[in-house]
Amino acid sequence: MKSSVIVFPGSNCDRDVAVALEKLQFKNSMIWHKETELPKSDLIVVPGGFSYGDYLRSGAIAAKSNILSEVISAGKKGSLILGICNGFQILIECGLLQGALLRNSGLKFISKDIFVKVQSNKNKFFNKYKTGEILKLNIAHNEGNYFTDKKHLEELENNELIPLKYSDQKGNINLKTNPNGSINNIAGIFNKNKNILGMMPHPERMADKVLSGEDGLGLFLSLMN
Amino acid sequence: MTVTKDQIESHGLKPDEYKKIKELLGRDANLLELGIFSAMWNEHCSYKSSKIHLKKLPTKNNIVIRGPGENAGVIDIGDDDAIVFKIESHNHPSFIEPYQGAATGVGGILRDVFTMGARPIALMNSIHFGLPQNEKTQNLLSGVVSGIGGYGNSVGIPTVGGETKFNSTYNENILVNAMAIGHANKNKIFYSEAKGINKPVVYVGSKTGRDGIHGATMASAEFDENSEEKKPTVQVGDPFAEKLLLEACLELMKDNSIISIQDMGAAGLTSSSVEMASKGKLGIELNLNKVPCRENNMTPYEMMLSESQERMLIILDDKKEEEARKIFDKWDLDFVVIGKTTNTNRLILNFDDKKIADIPIPALSDKAPLYERKWTKSKLSKNKVKIKDLKKIKIEDALIKILSSPNHSNKSWITDQYDQVVMCDTIQKSGGDSAIVRIHNKDKAIAISVDSSANYCKADPKSGGKQIVCENWRNLISVGAKPLAITNCLNFGNPEKPKIMGEFVECVDGIKEACEFLNFPVVSGNVSFYNETNSKSIFPTPVIGGIGVIDNLKKIVNIKTKKSGNLIMIVGKTLGHIDQSAFLQENFSIYGGPPPEINLVNEKNNGLIVLKLINENLALSVHDISSGGTLVSLAEMSISSGLGLKIYKPKKLTNSFEYFFGEDQGRYLIEFSKNNLKKIETFLKQNSVFFEVIAEVQNDIFEIEKTFSLKTKDLHDYNNQWYSKYNAIN
Numbered sequence: 001m002k003s004s005v006i007v008f009p010g011s012n013c014d015r016d017v018a019v020a021l022e023k024l025q026f027k028n029s030m031i032w033h034k035e036t037e038l039p040k041s042d043l044i045v046v047p048g049g050f051s052y053g054d055y056l057r058s059g060a061i062a063a064k065s066n067i068l069s070e071v072i073s074a075g076k077k078g079s080l081i082l083g084i085c086n087g088f089q090i091l092i093e094c095g096l097l098q099g100a101l102l103r104n105s106g107l108k109f110i111s112k113d114i115f116v117k118v119q120s121n122k123n124k125f126f127n128k129y130k131t132g133e134i135l136k137l138n139i140a141h142n143e144g145n146y147f148t149d150k151k152h153l154e155e156l157e158n159n160e161l162i163p164l165k166y167s168d169q170k171g172n173i174n175l176k177t178n179p180n181g182s183i184n185n186i187a188g189i190f191n192k193n194k195n196i197l198g199m200m201p202h203p204e205r206m207a208d209k210v211l212s213g214e215d216g217l218g219l220f221l222s223l224m225n
Numbered sequence: 226m227t228v229t230k231d232q233i234e235s236h237g238l239k240p241d242e243y244k245k246i247k248e249l250l251g252r253d254a255n256l257l258e259l260g261i262f263s264a265m266w267n268e269h270c271s272y273k274s275s276k277i278h279l280k281k282l283p284t285k286n287n288i289v290i291r292g293p294g295e296n297a298g299v300i301d302i303g304d305d306d307a308i309v310f311k312i313e314s315h316n317h318p319s320f321i322e323p324y325q326g327a328a329t330g331v332g333g334i335l336r337d338v339f340t341m342g343a344r345p346i347a348l349m350n351s352i353h354f355g356l357p358q359n360e361k362t363q364n365l366l367s368g369v370v371s372g373i374g375g376y377g378n379s380v381g382i383p384t385v386g387g388e389t390k391f392n393s394t395y396n397e398n399i400l401v402n403a404m405a406i407g408h409a410n411k412n413k414i415f416y417s418e419a420k421g422i423n424k425p426v427v428y429v430g431s432k433t434g435r436d437g438i439h440g441a442t443m444a445s446a447e448f449d450e451n452s453e454e455k456k457p458t459v460q461v462g463d464p465f466a467e468k469l470l471l472e473a474c475l476e477l478m479k480d481n482s483i484i485s486i487q488d489m490g491a492a493g494l495t496s497s498s499v500e501m502a503s504k505g506k507l508g509i510e511l512n513l514n515k516v517p518c519r520e521n522n523m524t525p526y527e528m529m530l531s532e533s534q535e536r537m538l539i540i541l542d543d544k545k546e547e548e549a550r551k552i553f554d555k556w557d558l559d560f561v562v563i564g565k566t567t568n569t570n571r572l573i574l575n576f577d578d579k580k581i582a583d584i585p586i587p588a589l590s591d592k593a594p595l596y597e598r599k600w601t602k603s604k605l606s607k608n609k610v611k612i613k614d615l616k617k618i619k620i621e622d623a624l625i626k627i628l629s630s631p632n633h634s635n636k637s638w639i640t641d642q643y644d645q646v647v648m649c650d651t652i653q654k655s656g657g658d659s660a661i662v663r664i665h666n667k668d669k670a671i672a673i674s675v676d677s678s679a680n681y682c683k684a685d686p687k688s689g690g691k692q693i694v695c696e697n698w699r700n701l702i703s704v705g706a707k708p709l710a711i712t713n714c715l716n717f718g719n720p721e722k723p724k725i726m727g728e729f730v731e732c733v734d735g736i737k738e739a740c741e742f743l744n745f746p747v748v749s750g751n752v753s754f755y756n757e758t759n760s761k762s763i764f765p766t767p768v769i770g771g772i773g774v775i776d777n778l779k780k781i782v783n784i785k786t787k788k789s790g791n792l793i794m795i796v797g798k799t800l801g802h803i804d805q806s807a808f809l810q811e812n813f814s815i816y817g818g819p820p821p822e823i824n825l826v827n828e829k830n831n832g833l834i835v836l837k838l839i840n841e842n843l844a845l846s847v848h849d850i851s852s853g854g855t856l857v858s859l860a861e862m863s864i865s866s867g868l869g870l871k872i873y874k875p876k877k878l879t880n881s882f883e884y885f886f887g888e889d890q891g892r893y894l895i896e897f898s899k900n901n902l903k904k905i906e907t908f909l910k911q912n913s914v915f916f917e918v919i920a921e922v923q924n925d926i927f928e929i930e931k932t933f934s935l936k937t938k939d940l941h942d943y944n945n946q947w948y949s950k951y952n953a954i955n
Contacts (some may be wrong), residue, residue, distance in 0.1 A: 009465070009468070009469055009556065009557065010379070010465050010468055010469075011646060012379075012380070012381025012468065013381070015648070015649075016542075016647070016648065016649040019330060019649060020649075032555075034555075048464065048647075049381060050378075050379040050381075050464070052465065052466070053379065053463070053464065053465025053466075053468075054379070055465065108371070108373070108641075108642055109374050109375070109378060109642050109644075110641055110642070111374075111641060111642065111643060111644040111645060112641045113648075138646055139606070140378065140644040140646070140647065159860075195446075204649065205646050205647075205649055208649065210648070210652060210663065210778055211646070211649060211651065211652060211663075212651075224425065
């Protein structure tokens, strides 16, 4: 499996996701944002961080960078694309995913371990998990409060396009288990074809037993399936 | 044009200091030169009041690669790995503008670390505020925390822990001390000493603006409400620029093109160029027309004294200029040759083809004033509290009061605003005795702890100084780390007052004594004087940041109790020293009396023995006993795991309050399996370590036999409410 991790000025989870990918024997390349060509890859990762300092609006400037036009066309052709945290924000800003990521409802940056419940495993990204499985992942963001219009929300809900929802350890999904105000506790969404995933939690931060757990590994393993 | 009396005074220089400047120059100074002298001779940059005393600190041993005097200290942790670290204050700016003050404090300390060739791997902090009910506190707390998080999160360095304290002494002078820790190859450390003449002096990073002009001078004076117009604009941080500068510098450092490098911190371009030239015993000549400016019509005076952030000065190998430029172009950062090194030993500044300043370098550094300030010994309070004279309270109520107090409450409201795990090497976040960060790609880690005890230092500066070093040492031991070295940030009032100077001298003496005894050298640090407003000084607040090494990741322990049925013992002797305790402060508002005594022999012996127990897998969880005493530490272990404890009544006829809340030093709580009791007992006896088994781990209920019984879950709730209530959005 070949993967490409896009690196913007201000990306800071690029190394972390590369470590997780390489641990699973992905052949990974780091692609600088000024590049105009993307190597052939089975997976494109848009990593977390503060691309362009989050200035103007998180992800807004990165969405206009050279390499993004390549990512967009690859996505439209069906390549697998994973946007994590700031990467999710970028995928929304560039139009590959719909909706908006607003400021957290608590108006503070939040970084902590949270639980998410897998809503569906019938896709390329979560096939190694069971539907209903609870995962401990880490979030770290200021703008993770997902919002979309009613029609799109129905489309997401009715077509298994919401793979992850914030929950507690027992799987309860409600306001109390919602860390950032995200509509319907959404932690991640797919595009219609389910080849593009954007998620706020960081799977790469739960890929090492010595640290805080391995619940995120399944996502990368699923992609190898 | 010569300078006027008023100008001299407004630059914070005393008449006799200006007299010395005239002698050194052989003439009057012009305004630019006066500004430069003022920037270099102020307390913040020159350490003129503290230097004589700091020299007493132990700074060397077999693991120290570079001690104080550089941007940060460097220690050897084996296998070519070096740890580069330092703590620094940003107190004055944070009080004026909490978000930017704290953010740029973090930015500055990060640059100190990556300037030396290290990739920053962790941030820590120690922040002190006035009482919560003081009207300024809430805004300052929230601004400082957002600023620390806002900067570190964006650069992508995990903020893994620290301490937050409240005390009325900080009502008008908060403390914001930030510590950065980096990892480098010990054979690739970069220093600031210039070498060779006619080498290009290169300016890299952000452009120079008008922010922070004279920041260092202002940080070297008491706050003065009447000089509003002279107050500096606090520097504004740009973590994005810092991230680019970090990556660009580390990329350039892979090669051998850098001769020397220095960040532009306090006193900006002035101090960086002078420091490099001074260390190399060279001269430096700059063409200020080349300095990249953010604003139009900036004067040489403004350029030399601006404290704009995210800038570096590099002396390059002249053959490597083009390669270096390419790297900075890639990262879209300015890269401009603004001058060269010379053999003149002078700082020469040119602007519009005119020489506008010409100062002998030693005049700004070696010949800066040095003061042996008058100091007086602190008066020690001998009034000891007698428990039987106090109003009767219940043990459990006293415990709950402490656990739910601002100083002892769980701080997740703060730490949840910090990205603690970016870089994917954080093994232990805040909340334990020390943070633990793995060395990337290796099976080893470092432990980091930041500590202070202002109340103890106020009551007895020398003993307090010793105590913080010991507590820091203990916190490192408690996670299974071998303590290696420290950095210190010494926060005090106005050193021109003998009483304050005395507090400083005695604290430093205490730190010295403990560091020497524990073989725990000081490798970097910072002094912050003039933490005073309207002549009211803060308590003496030295802050110690310590580093320990863990050679085997399997030997890490934490404070969480593990299993019902296991036993807990206190290692170290309980005498019941109740004066200066959290118990008296939180329950009775009594602040007098002497702090607990420090016995360095026991401290060292107990610590090394606990470390052995950890390394032999006999200690399953460990927590040091500090503020709040034994019962609070036991409660913290329980809260952390969710398990309960059955605590035995003290066997000897001692007062229960003194026994459970006394803050005797050199003690640890360790959990162990019943089967190992004999083995541990024998081992401790052989090594003359005092111990007593005090509790048994059980499910759910936290109790003292025949005294009280509480649900652990309730203790958890008491411990977790204060911050969110205090900061609730109304």
